[in-house]
Amino acid sequence: MRVRFLPDEVHVEIREGESILELAARAGITLRGACGGDGTCGRCLVVLREGAVQDADGIAVAGTGAVFRACRFYPVGDPVIEVPDTSRLHEHQVLTGDGEEDAAPLWAQEGVDGQLADPLLRRVTVSLVPPEPGETADDWGRLALALARETGGEVRADLAVLRELPAVLRARDWTVTADLGTAGGPEHEVVAVQPGRAAGPAYGVAVDLGTTTVAAQLVDLESGRVLGTAGTYNRQAAYGDDVISRIIFAGEHSGGRRRLQEAVVNTVNSLLAELRRLCGIERDAVRAAVCAGNPTMSHLFLGVDPAHIRLEPYTPAANFWPPCRADDLGLDLHPRAPVHVLPGVASYLGGDITGGLTASGFGAEGRTALFVDIGTNGEMVLGDGDWLIGCSCSAGPAFEGSGITCGMRAVSGAIERVGATPGGFEVVCRAIGDGPPAGVCGSGLIAALAGLRRAGVINRAGQFEPDLETPRFRSGDAGEEFVLVWARETAHGRDIVLTGADLQNLLRAKAAVYAGLRTLLAAVNLDQQDISRVYIAGGFGRFLNLREAVAIGMLPDIAPERYTFVGNSSLRGARAALLSGRRLAEIGETARRITYLELGEGTRFMEEYVSALFLPHTDMGLFPSVRECE
């Protein structure tokens, strides 16, 4: 019993209870969807080509050409289903790094002679003196002693290693290579032992577990060299766009948590397969992994109940995770490869941030710095070498292109630059890939907001000026709207518009971010001018026009040279930990040191939020440069 997907020509075995959406996900086809499979968003439309499908009530659809929602229907027999391009999440502009870092392996410099000082997996070759008659030292005792001499700490081995040890020790005359895992302390655990000297290095993998996208990097654990980087959409997207809908799916659907865990593990495994193929490496040669993600992603990756992340008082099951093994999770690495997940701080401040802070060199200057990662949540940390305070504000999905009439993710065809003449008569848009546009992504929305405000199309309250005299401004089905691109110039032949409701959504999103920052500053009695450096992390930062983000009042109006874009710092954080136990310990220290400010407590955040619901702000004094350019 299989489903055949077109035009991919992928076949996938039917499993009891799996919808067409889930079957497609297992087949590697990620469908669009924003409702977590509830059948309400209508983004996952597919076409029946042969056979039949039925919904949960047994109502069947048959006949070629029938269009149905993949999330609500289940296969009958062996249907053939076509997945139109418009229903797919497209490959893909997954942020995997900033290019530069790969050329100069950052952490390799810390070792001696191009060798890493303290990777999480050390490869050690030892030659033992064979036992003499009358000696009673056991095989493992002999090896453990030699390894402890190399590492300076206790070395443990589990049964799986001991089982084959006698033959391994004697296969190459008592010379063996042991791969030793550590969590950063002096203690090591044997991951594997092989006879003789190993021909090459051991490999490790750093993984950024993003809600939307997942990126992985294969690293040589001897030199620290990055061998390859790959990214793709998180297959969990089939179960909901954001962390909240996935937490709900995990709790409300039978086996939901297991399905989400499998989906993200399958995503990582697909990247691992790509990287291994690229680098010509066997599965078992990859012997350590470090993963970084937000708390929900970390819970779901490990199969841990995330329910209370979204329920008051928002308590995660754990902020620090025990090291586990590849085969505990189903990851395609050496089965005993240690897998570390970076520690978080609170339910909405996770290992992607703690890792990102360490990897971006946050606080190294000893002056007050701000770290910001804006997605559905705006996570930020403020501090210097001595103190750290962090928060997470719910920006909503507007900046990810969701909840906006013509919003879309930052993929090919998404408008990322917008210019307008005064009054909005002329509008110039540029889409990613320079082709005809299909919608507007987060950075494009900020650009539009800034551009239309500058052009006088929008007033300070974020509403359309009532008496605009351009045909672009009109009354649509959903109230007032402004046409950014006329239908004849778009990829799909429909107008790309911004509605009044869109404006309010964007205003609320940017206000949440800025209010979060203001609340942090107030908590430590500082002013935004005290911030000597701002680190902008994540995919959003990549296309962001700083001047526009300041112009709409989302980011503080300080000197542009104080801003640094740090790219996918979550991935860099994971790699930093993979290549250095000291870094891993440092990230743990950072996680412990951050004071988390729950913005829902007290009234300060709400006051700041209301003040920020203007362009750029009720208090224009906070945005001197914006005042100047008007």
Add this chain to the structure above:
Amino acid sequence: MRVRFLPDEVHVEIREGESILELAARAGITLRGACGGDGTCGRCLVVLREGAVQDADGIAVAGTGAVFRACRFYPVGDPVIEVPDTSRLHEHQVLTGDGEEDAAPLWAQEGVDGQLADPLLRRVTVSLVPPEPGETADDWGRLALALARETGGEVRADLAVLRELPAVLRARDWTVTADLGTAGGPEHEVVAVQPGRAAGPAYGVAVDLGTTTVAAQLVDLESGRVLGTAGTYNRQAAYGDDVISRIIFAGEHSGGRRRLQEAVVNTVNSLLAELRRLCGIERDAVRAAVCAGNPTMSHLFLGVDPAHIRLEPYTPAANFWPPCRADDLGLDLHPRAPVHVLPGVASYLGGDITGGLTASGFGAEGRTALFVDIGTNGEMVLGDGDWLIGCSCSAGPAFEGSGITCGMRAVSGAIERVGATPGGFEVVCRAIGDGPPAGVCGSGLIAALAGLRRAGVINRAGQFEPDLETPRFRSGDAGEEFVLVWARETAHGRDIVLTGADLQNLLRAKAAVYAGLRTLLAAVNLDQQDISRVYIAGGFGRFLNLREAVAIGMLPDIAPERYTFVGNSSLRGARAALLSGRRLAEIGETARRITYLELGEGTRFMEEYVSALFLPHTDMGLFPSVRECE
């Protein structure tokens, strides 16, 4: 495809490559066998009742009534096979304790108010303060802190525990009961957490992994009370009688090591099932185990390659074993129950001895003591509170009834007492169970040797006196032999005899034990009169007549009141460790402190051995009491 065994009416699924012997073992029917399935001993004869079987060369046997060796034949179709009583290892006089100990739980006294002080699994109930809005402590952090307060040390949990933790904590309003495992130190690992207060105690199991028999004891881990004890034959017997034949089987047969591991685990599981039924306890309520066995048994139980135990220079894979989990081994306990295997000293001195030493109170008096456990190997340890020296001498299987014409194990029908009139005209034998005898067990053989020597039937060199004038002395197929019981009085209607070759086997066995002891004494420059206490451990000791063992020169001729029989001290050692982390640590200390004397090194042992090949010894001065009674 199944085999049906009669008269048991047990059906077992056929697996590729399994002989009838192995199929029977899986069905719980332990056949006799001494050759490790090589087809040479002819003890595993069974009868074909229906269908057919064939050997490895494809030569088939069919037709009802055909008798064949179970180890050499494989099923064809679905045969029906009868296993005659004479081919079975019989239930059973497995030594599980000394009766007395069960009434007065030895280690319970160490706790307070009838509660154990430091069992390997502690049950702790804590009530947590629920998280308040604004608090960021995670669920696990909150619980870990409370548990650390109770235990005084770090508490760890793995993913399996964390996965369900949020729901468990909230199910009974933040009161939970945690079962914490330890290896004796201050660190604990969460085995399981359940909501609310637990209704009863957690249970643990102590296991004696004997080569021939396996015993298990179910214990209440709160009070230390023994709830039940069970014993049975080790199902590994299907693969060979002694450790050497099993090591060979493990190495030379495909999947041999796995099959041996499964066989002993199945044996333990059958005992666990019996104990659970007896005590009305669920599988998951049993949450810790400690096992003690000789080094080969420990290796095979854990699935570790034992090959080099029998190859020079006799190096075990490990003497100390990492704690593992029930589900790593396939044991029917709570899947995360910690399983400890007691540490050994060398390839032939294992955890049964180190545990036995500690459990029997060896060395507590601070004076020189000797611990002896005689089976196929005679293991012994000499020492006081300050020093310990041990050795193992190969006594051969004679004392287990193997390699002796009419030898058998110490089961019902085995002769254990022998008396003879001068010249051997009259002989009186008593069998275990007081029924008609079927053979002679180890203690019976010692009794026979002593009795016949006293009666003048055997000379000092252990040979028959040439001119005995009794019809009991005759020339048989295998040379001279002496009839202990005439056919008309035996269970099987055949004479029970001792041959000249039997005498030499027994002489060599007792000489090895005594020579081992003499070599130990010489190594520390002591005399046997310096030994203030002798502990006799194991099943052999149970039926042993001390005077006779001294009379044949096997045990030292010292005052009988210095001898103590300690029963199954291996099982007691396992239980002692289960009930006290300090005891477990003590056993480890003991294992580290014992200096192992390899008897094959140097010439001393061989000299002592040759001197001991007399009854009782070449140096009669060593056996003053024996000289007196002649």
